[in-house]
Amino acid sequence: MLWIDALTENFKNHKGEIWVDDMATPSGVPHVGTFRGAIIHDVAAKALEKEGHRVKYTFFSNDFDPMDGMPGYLDDKIYSVYMGKPFFTIPAPEGKGNLGDYFISGLYKMMTGLGCSFIQIKDSEEYKKGTYDKIIKRALDSSEQIRKIYKEVAGSEKPSDWIPFQPICEKCGKIGTTRAYNWDGEEVSYVCEESMVDWAKGCGHNGKVSPFGGTGKLPWKVEWPAKFAALGINVEGEGKDHSSAGGSRDLANKLCEKIFKVNPPYDLPYEHIIFKGKKMSKSKGVGISAEEVYNSLPPELIRFIMIRNINRVIDLDLDGMAIASIYDEYDRAHKAYLGEIDFPDLAKIYELSQISDNFNNGYRMKFTKVAHAIQIPNVDINKMAEEEKGSKLTEVELEDLKKRIKYANIWLEKFAPESFKFSVKKTLPEIELSETQKKIIAELKNIFSSKKEWSGENLQQEIFNIKDKLSVQPKEIFSTIYLIFIGKDSGPQAGFLLASLDYDFVLNRLDLK
Ligand SMILES: [Zn+2]
Numbered sequence: 310m311l312w313i314d315a316l317t318e319n320f321k322n323h324k325g326e327i328w329v330d331d332m333a334t335p336s337g338v339p340h341v342g343t344f345r346g347a348i349i350h351d352v353a354a355k356a357l358e359k360e361g362h363r364v365k366y367t368f369f370s371n372d373f374d375p376m377d378g379m380p381g382y383l384d385d386k387i388y389s390v391y392m393g394k395p396f397f398t399i400p401a402p403e404g405k406g407n408l409g410d411y412f413i414s415g416l417y418k419m420m421t422g423l424g425c426s427f428i429q430i431k432d433s434e435e436y437k438k439g440t441y442d443k444i445i446k447r448a449l450d451s452s453e454q455i456r457k458i459y460k461e462v463a464g465s466e467k468p469s470d471w472i473p474f475q476p477i478c479e480k481c482g483k484i485g486t487t488r489a490y491n492w493d494g495e496e497v498s499y500v501c502e503e504s505m506v507d508w509a510k511g512c513g514h515n516g517k518v519s520p521f522g523g524t525g526k527l528p529w530k531v532e533w534p535a536k537f538a539a540l541g542i543n544v545e546g547e548g549k550d551h552s553s554a555g556g557s558r559d560l561a562n563k564l565c566e567k568i569f570k571v572n573p574p575y576d577l578p579y580e581h582i583i584f585k586g587k588k589m590s591k592s593k594g595v596g597i598s599a600e601e602v603y604n605s606l607p608p609e610l611i612r613f614i615m616i617r618n619i620n621r622v623i624d625l626d627l628d629g630m631a632i633a634s635i636y637d638e639y640d641r642a643h644k645a646y647l648g649e650i651d652f653p654d655l656a657k658i659y660e661l662s663q664i665s666d667n668f669n670n671g672y673r674m675k676f677t678k679v680a681h682a683i684q685i686p687n688v689d690i691n692k693m694a695e696e697e698k699g700s701k702l703t704e705v706e707l708e709d710l711k712k713r714i715k716y717a718n719i720w721l722e723k724f725a726p727e728s729f730k731f732s733v734k735k736t737l738p739e740i741e742l743s744e745t746q747k748k749i750i751a752e753l754k755n756i757f758s759s760k761k762e763w764s765g766e767n768l769q770q771e772i773f774n775i776k777d778k779l780s781v782q783p784k785e786i787f788s789t790i791y792l793i794f795i796g797k798d799s800g801p802q803a804g805f806l807l808a809s810l811d812y813d814f815v816l817n818r819l820d821l822k
Pocket of ligand 1: 354478479480482483501511513706
């Protein structure tokens with residue numbers, strides 16, 4: 310069953326609003342894997358809405374988390390002193406607010422561009438507002454039981470004085486270095502340890518603080534289910550690293566059941582994104598940034614690949630013909646949506662990949678054809694599309710074509726294989742032609758010179774007909790044309806190529822001049 314259908318089926322009899330939630334830690338420029346979660350949750354919310362539910366989709370910025378790594382693009386002379394502090398307390402470069410907002414805003418902007426409709430929430434503000442106060446008390450009162458659950462579910466042994474709270478050190482402002490060890494029912498005692506973590510140094514301060522109203526936070530593994538419980542989240546999934554057995558999700562579910570006494574949200578575990586068969590790693594230089602993906606593909610296609618099968622690893626290699634194949638698959642989904650092929654799941658994925666209700670349901674030019682066409686000098690691609698469609702393009706079809714042209718240009722510039730690129734040779738390339746090839750050219754000249762004006766579509770058909778007259782394979786006819794015009798044995802649709810070029814130039818070339 311398609312994951313979307315399983316989801317909507319689960320909420321079939323649900324009364325009241327459904328709260329869908331996802332989150333990210335604003336620790337740097339967004340990772341492409343973050344897109345997958347953001348889009349899956351958006352699609353989940355929209356699929357539920359389509360079924361008539363009232364739905365809310367929130368996306369949390371976990372800006373209360375400590376900075377525990379130095380992104381290469383930040384000046385470490387300035388930023389090393391902030392290591393261990395919560396993101397919302399660290400200034401952003403050039404005085405642009407705080408680092409948490411600075412990093413999450415890049416993600417939010419791209420999510421909006423990808424058609425996600427969501428409410429932005431900052432975790433730090435929820436803590437300050439006291440949203441979690443009751444649940445923090447519950448967690449602290451249940452410290453011993455939580456330690457047991459950690460051991461039982463995740464096999465992780467916590468010291469006997471461990472309590473689920475991380476205060477911000479009142480002296481140095483760091484949260485990544487504090488160890489809380491006692492809860493007296495009103496206040497938490499902690500020490501800011503010099504060498505608890507290797508990425509930040511504590512100041513040694515011993516303190517005692519009320520855990521409410523934003524003086525600190527729950528450790529993430531407890532915070533996650535605490536948020537489920539405090540807010541009443543109905544749907545929240547996670548990437549594979551959290552959903553494996555004994556991982557954070559198992560722990561969260563158990564804490565929901567045993568400590569917070571709520572049903573955990575409906576789960577949407579999803580697979581990783583890898584790059585050219587390898588796990589992405591910034592330090593090893595393996596991978597592709599979210600921004601590069603965002604700038605290289607239209608939002609519909611990014612949505613399409615992210616949601617098609619959430620249990621499948623995505624190998625995001627954009628080089629070579631990969632993008633062209635994604636387009637072909639997307640066009641197949643379009644056909645399924647139109648009922649031209651019988652594939653209802655694919656039709657549904659197509660529909661949920663769209664970012665507006667007014668999407669193209671009509672004519673569409675194949676991506677590789679667009680990419681070929683834009684390399685032909687002086688080509689009128691709209692006319693070419695009209696000829697292929699057999700009538701004028703609608704507004705929406707024209708917009709869609711414009712978008713394909715934009716992304717085909719990007720593809721040609723950044724990813725397309727060299728063999729796909731061409732330019733019309735100003736002079737006849739130096740080539741040896743066989744007798745058959747010479748015959749083909751002579752016949753083509755006969756045809757071409759019989760008329761002054763050609764449409765690409767008509768000329769293509771006439772060229773194709775040479776096969777019967779000369780008893781040759783169509784492939785040989787076309788490769789001969791490519792050879793004398795672009796010096797390669799493959800290329801764009803020959804009829805369109807010749808029809809778009811200067812008439813005398815073509816005749817001259819057919820005279821082998
Ligand atoms: Zn400190």
